[in-house]
Amino acid sequence: MYRFDVCVIGGCGRVGLPLSIAFADRGLKVVVYDTDKDRIDKVRAGTMPFREEGCEEKLRRVIYRTLTTADSPHSISESQFVVVAIGTPIDSHLNPDFCGMLGFFKGLLPYLTPDQYVILRSTVYPGTTEKLDRFLKGSGARTHLAFCPERIAEGKALSELMTLPQIVSACDEECTQVVSDLFRVLTQDIVVLQPMEAELAKLFSNAWRYIQFSIANQFFLLANDAGLDYSRIHHAITHKYPRTQGLPKPGFAAGPCLLKDTMQLAAFSNNDFFLGHTAVLVNEGLPNYVVQKMKAETDLANRNVGILGMAFKANSDDERDSLSFKLKALLEVEAKKVYCSDPHVRRDYFVDPEQLVAMCDVIVLATPHDEYRNLHIAEDRMLIDIWNLYGRGVICPPRTDTSTRSDYRGIMAEIVHGALKARGNPIADEAKVLAR
Ligand SMILES: NC(=O)c1ccc[n+]([C@@H]2O[C@H](COP(=O)([O-])OP(=O)(O)OC[C@H]3O[C@@H](n4cnc5c(N)ncnc54)[C@H](O)[C@@H]3O)[C@@H](O)[C@H]2O)c1
Structure with a gap:
């Protein structure tokens, strides 16, 4: 028929x-x-x-x-x-x-x-x-x-x-x-x-995911404000500990569904869905936090800033409600110039990632696409990598003054050298150079 x-x-x-x-x-x-x-x-x-x-x-x-x-x-x-x-x-x-x-x-x-x-x-x-x-x-x-x-x-x-x-x-x-x-x-x-049960089941699933991302981001903010590298803590709490396996990594959490569906529940609860509202504050506030921290650490008005990744999540070409664009808008007020790049999203003004890295003093990895894994970012650039894709730790912003780190390395090199020399080890001098 x-x-x-x-x-x-x-x-x-x-x-x-x-x-x-x-x-x-x-x-x-x-x-x-x-x-x-x-x-x-x-x-x-x-x-x-x-x-x-x-x-x-x-x-x-x-x-x-x-x-x-x-x-x-x-x-x-x-x-x-x-x-x-x-x-x-x-x-x-x-x-x-x-x-x-x-x-x-x-x-x-x-x-x-x-x-x-x-x-x-x-x-x-x-x-x-x-x-x-x-x-x-x-x-x-x-x-x-x-x-x-x-x-x-x-x-x-x-x-x-x-x-x-x-x-x-x-x-x-x-x-x-x-x-x-x-x-x-x-x-x-x-x-x-029943229909209303199913409608709520869908919204609860998305709000649950959104709140999971927000707790990950909140933990990052707490550790970061205490001057700690959150990646070390995240590793410790998820390593072979079954009850924390669902804890995501911190990072920009947005897209066309999660915020929207959390807000639908907020409306449904007469604005009493306080966990949902708090999740919105934490997740949507992350780009502002990053900009404020950068501003406190460096003279942003005289810095070129590059954003790697404009899609709302890794390996996607979906830019809808991506926080990378919110970050771009905030930076356009504060920074000298803002450059953007993405291997999957197209815009006339986007640049290649290599170009971006060469032109910018500060680089924010907003979306951890696989294509960025092997991108070379020189050590002297301020790299904000909340995802820890590059394994340099999750500190925002990273310290630009590396003198403390060099002192620490120097002391370590002397200790290693002394210990090996005392044992008559022939590679003592070589080890001292390496430790530095
Ligand atoms: N994207 C996801 O991962 C996802 C997951 C679960 C649920 N949803 C829900 O599914 C729905 C669709 O989301 P999406 O991401 O596919 O959106 P989308 O924008 O990719 O797709 C919607 C499509 O509908 C077409 N369209 C709009 N109005 C139309 C009309 N009157 N007649 C014919 N075509 C029309 C648009 O051209 C578009 O191609 C939303 O309610 C969303 O919340 C999305």
């Missing part, structure tokens, strides 16, 4: 496209509908519009076979399942935007057919699914509505779609069964919840 099994609206997005490819790869007939013409053109050409492990190879395999594209909404009516994977940003007051989703569903009404299954995949504010179900029924649509949240980590979508359990919730029992069967094409592990 239907031409397609699944239509994914927002099907060229970071959530929609990997899901479409995964369904198509399992043999379902999938149509992706998206309003972004550039992305549609790329997908038609078998090119991924963004980095996502293993996706391009599979896209090339399924395009024009089990996967087709549409830039008009008519194919919605030709599909048994309609997956909604459009973006759901918070508004400029950091509040959830229910009207945006309601407006989208109003536009959807002319294309819906009786007994179709609409699956909300976008992250939504608690209560949205049931409100939309009432709206659909009130408008005479006989469509079934489900909410099945996406819980993948960007970059790992394809493998996680097949390995993570899928949470399924729906507004009626039949829909729960039919939609569970659809997702069994990808994973056998289905967890059924």
Whole structure:
């Protein structure tokens, strides 16, 4: 009866496209509908519009076979399942935007057919699914509505779609069964919840991750303010100690989901979600902290500062809500000049990392992309590496005055030399030079 099994609206997005490819790869007939013409053109050409492990190879395999594209909404009516994977940003007051989703569903009404299954995949504010179900029924649509949240980590979508359990919730029992069967094409592990439980489960998962990052950052701030290298403490507390294995490393924590979803919970709790709010203060405050510390240590107004990594996380090309851009904005007020670089994000004004390192007195490793591992950064540059990618320790800012360090090295060299000489060791003189 239907031409397609699944239509994914927002099907060229970071959530929609990997899901479409995964369904198509399992043999379902999938149509992706998206309003972004550039992305549609790329997908038609078998090119991924963004980095996502293993996706391009599979896209090339399924395009024009089990996967087709549409830039008009008519194919919605030709599909048994309609997956909604459009973006759901918070508004400029950091509040959830229910009207945006309601407006989208109003536009959807002319294309819906009786007994179709609409699956909300976008992250939504608690209560949205049931409100939309009432709206659909009130408008005479006989469509079934489900909410099945996406819980993948960007970059790992394809493998996680097949390995993570899928949470399924729906507004009626039949829909729960039919939609569970659809997702069994990808994973056998289905967890059924009521819609509002599922909406909260998704938001709790993201807020949990965001709070984990904030405790890591708070520990770093405490140790750093005491003049200590936090990397040594982090190693000690996570080394073979099972109860701290989930403690992430400190560093910029942002992106399009974690802050937004924490703020949705804040709104849901009438602004009583104090752990969430505190996490926002700590994570969003980290770039300001870095700038203030740099300012206290060096004459920033006469320094060129370079930012390595503009994506919101390592090895990603997603720049949405990246704290690197916040850092750039803060530095533009304080520093002589700011240079930026990223191997995956493109901007006309970005420079090569080697150029950046050569031109800047102060370098901040904002996003620890693998490409930066072998980048040579001279010892005389002030390097702020909260991730400790370069193994020089996590001190912000690092001491520019190395005289104390040289004194210490000199004393150590004398001790080593004396001890070896007393034992008649022939490499005593050589060891003294090395110790320095
Ligand atoms: N990115 C993630 O890792 C992730 C993970 C879990 C959940 N989510 C949630 O999934 C949703 C989508 O996020 P995303 O990262 O994929 O966003 P995205 O911006 O990459 O994708 C959204 C896509 O929807 C398209 N679109 C927007 N309005 C449309 C419309 N009216 N009709 C057709 N297409 C339309 C856009 O052109 C875009 O291609 C959000 O609610 C987000 O919170 C994202």
